[in-house]
Amino acid sequence: MTGVAMPAGFRAAGISAGIKDSGGPDLALVVNDGPEFTAAGVFTRNVIKAAPVLWSQEVLRHNSLRAVVLNSGGANAATGPGGFQDTHATAEKVAAVLDAGAADVAVCSTGLIGERLPMDAVLSGVDTAAAALDTGTEAGLAAATAVMTTDSHPKQTHHTHPGGWSVGGLAKGAGMLAPDLATMLSVLTTDAVVDAGTADRALRAATRVTFDRLDVDGGTSTNDTVLLLASGASGHTPSEADFTALLTEAAAELVRLLRSDSEGATKEVDIVVRGAASERDAVAVGRTVAEDNLVKTALFGSDPNWGRIAMALGRADATIAPETLAISINGVILYAAGTTAASRDDADLSGREIEIVIDLGVGAESATILTTDLSHAYVEENSAYST
Amino acid sequence: MTGVAMPAGFRAAGISAGIKDSGGPDLALVVNDGPEFTAAGVFTRNVIKAAPVLWSQEVLRHNSLRAVVLNSGGANAATGPGGFQDTHATAEKVAAVLDAGAADVAVCSTGLIGERLPMDAVLSGVDTAAAALDTGTEAGLAAATAVMTTDSHPKQTHHTHPGGWSVGGLAKGAGMLAPDLATMLSVLTTDAVVDAGTADRALRAATRVTFDRLDVDGGTSTNDTVLLLASGASGHTPSEADFTALLTEAAAELVRLLRSDSEGATKEVDIVVRGAASERDAVAVGRTVAEDNLVKTALFGSDPNWGRIAMALGRADATIAPETLAISINGVILYAAGTTAASRDDADLSGREIEIVIDLGVGAESATILTTDLSHAYVEENSAYST
Structure with missing residues (x-):
């Protein structure tokens, strides 16, 4: 009982879209069904930012997200204006199937730098993923699996508060550890009622002492992204301190999982x-x-x-x-x-x-x-x- | 025809003092016989400085050196006040055999951090080295060999100016590459007539574009030292530009030798x-x-x-x-x-x-x-x- 689709109001899916040559799972969707759509994000500080990072930073100015679409098999970094158009088209496609606006959809990509994505595969994969959306552990596991690059296993978390709300999450990668396959990506979900200011402050406070303190090789990828989506579906409004504390616990668990699975690590x-x-x-x-x-x-x-x-x-x-x-x-x-x-x-x-x-x-x-x-x-x- | 003892006015020696367990060469002496004794130095920017660095920085306030004594087999770093007394005693011993003052003697050490030096071996080694002092290639080679830790071969240079003066040098190490055996050390010698200000500016200008631009693993050791000694024995006074240029050439050659011999390097x-x-x-x-x-x-x-x-x-x-x-x-x-x-x-x-x-x-x-x-x-x- 873990993952992004455990908190109320969330569905997830992970499918094989044909982006990876291997044919393995490579496209994930995390959807917030509300009633609220509060969101926050933190992004790589690298000045060479991938197209999906530039896109997601822009849409998060509204502090609101309906969905996140994530792909492995290509970072869409250093791909010029064409690569940015690909990200935009992906968000438009997700928006269309969810009856939302493209500005409500964040995009995350991970894989080789400098290669364009196979957009036919991405766009048809969004349809497949949308049809597979579900709540619960299996759905979160499918999403966490589809974002893996050289990770040896999917990484998930779910922490429940006695007050009747919870925080779920997925993550992949560890710094720039993976061969060619950049990126640390994480999506955190909660059914707590959280306003935009609280979401932003809590996410920054949590990542400052968790993701920001994992340092395997000093790498800061072109694609690093941590997103928080809050559905408010539990109806419970925690104090900012309580929310920050549980969010930090969930993030800390994901970070320990990332370190443990770092390539080549023996200590x-x-x-x-x-x-x-x-x-x-x-x-x-x-x-x-x-x-x-x-x-x-x-x-x-x-x-x-x-x-x-x-x-x-x-x-x-x-x-x-x-x-x-x-x-x-x-x-x-x-x-x-x-x-x-x-x-x-x-x-x-x-x-x-x-x-x-x-x-x-x-x-x-x-x-x-x-x-x-x-x-x-x-x-x-x-x-x-x-x- | 290369090394620190090629410029007129310089003698060098390298001997086995018994500092290293292996019994290999481990103590070197470079002596300036004048008529001038101008000197300059640049040192590690690491805040954890070895005793010989603290000592040599202090004596170089006079911009003058009669000799440099160098040992491998121990860095004399993180050794407390006792370690500083060992460095002082080594300089006093060299001064005594050369009929100079301790403040005219710089000290360089390289080897394991945190261990005291076997001072009986060091002090009797100074006598042995003083008796072996000589001019020419063989003497410089002996000195360059005695400062080696895990270097696979000694590193020397000698560049001659058509104006009748030259710059010689030795170096060892490469960043903090060697196992436990910290330190990049280099001694440059010249028979040009160089005043203290010129020596200092030329050394800083040369190291800025040579030693400071070798970066194998980011390590800055506790003991890094580059010294320049000028005897004036050629009687020629080059322009500061000419002197800086030849000094930079000599330093650049030593740096390429250090990179080439970096442990494990295949590129x-x-x-x-x-x-x-x-x-x-x-x-x-x-x-x-x-x-x-x-x-x-x-x-x-x-x-x-x-x-x-x-x-x-x-x-x-x-x-x-x-x-x-x-x-x-x-x-x-x-x-x-x-x-x-x-x-x-x-x-x-x-x-x-x-x-x-x-x-x-x-x-x-x-x-x-x-x-x-x-x-x-x-x-x-x-x-x-x-x-």
């Missing part, structure tokens, strides 16, 4: 930065360490190599004082007060889960960045299979 | 960024692409995957307009005017040398970043061998 690593002068500093330090290849290869080798962590964080754009810095791995303080605090052999990194705690000792702010190691499988997936 | 990649609004923008774009693991793994796979290049540069902190951007690989324009310009198959990346040209089309500034691919061998060297 799931939490980098906890505390004692920072600001949250921005904590995030900057965590991301710099998360993206450092020497740290990541040491983690792959199960090596508690705090020297590489110290090296990496020392180039972060943050307030850092060598004297107050402390570094722990899996509970063992290895560096403190400017020098070695324990033998590296005291820290056991043989398991899949690793926690690195970096205490900057200069303030009271903190942040946790989720990352993985850098393995042979990562290099293999991203080199051998790329053309 | 030598020039990323040329032009049409940038500023040189800072050009460097930012080049470094972002150079550090992107998806670009680097594609290069390892000989895949002309411009989509990953577009994705990577789109997150650089620079003025970029998708419409004016053009991306070429090995002479073939693959992306222009917002979309695909040629089939990826038209670009042949099978050779070891690859040139990526990114034309931002928004200005007249440019910069070239030198990098490598990300290979299985990189992961192997930096994980399996680290403890």
Whole structure:
């Protein structure tokens, strides 16, 4: 009992439209049947934005969505004005079958950059998907499956509030991990009654501490999109704090699923930065360490190599004082007060889960960045299979 | 006929002091016999600075050096006040054997972070090295060999000016590529007559377009140091422009040698960024692409995957307009005017040398970043061998 079509007022579908050469599922539809159509979105900060991102940013100015159509098998990025017309035509088609306006339809695409989509397949696929729309777990699963690229399994969530409303969701990808196949996409649904301002603030608050803190390889794709659709169908109006909290729980679950399925990952690593002068500093330090290849290869080798962590964080754009810095791995303080605090052999990194705690000792702010190691499988997936 | 001991007025030595467990060469001395002792240095911007960096920055306030002592087998980084005392004692020992002051001696260290140096070995090694000091190629080679960590061969240069003076040099390492063994170190020598201001400006100008543009994995070690020593022994006083030009040539040769010997590298990649609004923008774009693991793994796979290049540069902190951007690989324009310009198959990346040209089309500034691919061998060297 999980997924985007669990909250009341939502239907979903995922079908094979023939966009992928493999013939696998490649087109998903998530439809909000109301009574309300509140929506919010956050998008990639990459200046090279795919056509569907430019489209969806534009339609979300109304803070309202009737549906989201998502395709795998092509990112529709770096495809020029023709690619934008393809996105527009896709939204028009979905609007026609739902008796809505194109401006009520967001579009998400994922796959190879620089290739136009096979529009005949996309447009006939919308008809097929519309006919398959349904509520419940199976429908959400079909949608979550149809957006997969090199994901090994679909990723879904559903969190229920005792107040009688819930949040569902799907997600695919992990940063730019997949070979050629860009993009992290996520759709979150809720049957809570949520106004546009609350939806926008809650989504930004939730993604700031979840999706924005997953950093596998520093990649920010041309297509990254997280959408929230609220149907109001439960009739319950939660407080903004309650809504934000449950939305954050759902997003956090999806992010952990994304990390776990990152290509080539053999370690799931939490980098906890505390004692920072600001949250921005904590995030900057965590991301710099998360993206450092020497740290990541040491983690792959199960090596508690705090020297590489110290090296990496020392180039972060943050307030850092060598004297107050402390570094722990899996509970063992290895560096403190400017020098070695324990033998590296005291820290056991043989398991899949690793926690690195970096205490900057200069303030009271903190942040946790989720990352993985850098393995042979990562290099293999991203080199051998790329053309 | 190459190396630091080719310019008149310089002697060098490299010996086995017993710092490395392997018993290999691990201590080098470069001595300026004058008549002048002008010096300049540039150092890591990492806030976690090794003791020898803190020491050498301090003594270079006088713009004068009699000698540089360099050791491999230990970085003397994150070693607290005791580590700084070790550096001080090493400089005092060199000063004693040369009848100079400790403030005339720079110290460079490279090796494992967080371990104290075996000072008995270091101090007796200084005596051995002082007794071995000599001019010429063999002496420079011994010094260049003694600073090697996981370098596969020593790296030296010597460029002669028709005006009767020359620049020599040695270097080791490549970013933070080596397993646990941090540090890029380089010593440049010249027999030109150069005043302190010229030496400092010329060194900064040369490193800005050479050492600062080598980016293999984004690492900035705790120990990175480039020193310039000028003896004036040729009696010739070049113009600042001539001196800067030859110094830059020598530095550029050392940087190409460092890239070529980067661990695990199977490709030598020039990323040329032009049409940038500023040189800072050009460097930012080049470094972002150079550090992107998806670009680097594609290069390892000989895949002309411009989509990953577009994705990577789109997150650089620079003025970029998708419409004016053009991306070429090995002479073939693959992306222009917002979309695909040629089939990826038209670009042949099978050779070891690859040139990526990114034309931002928004200005007249440019910069070239030198990098490598990300290979299985990189992961192997930096994980399996680290403890």
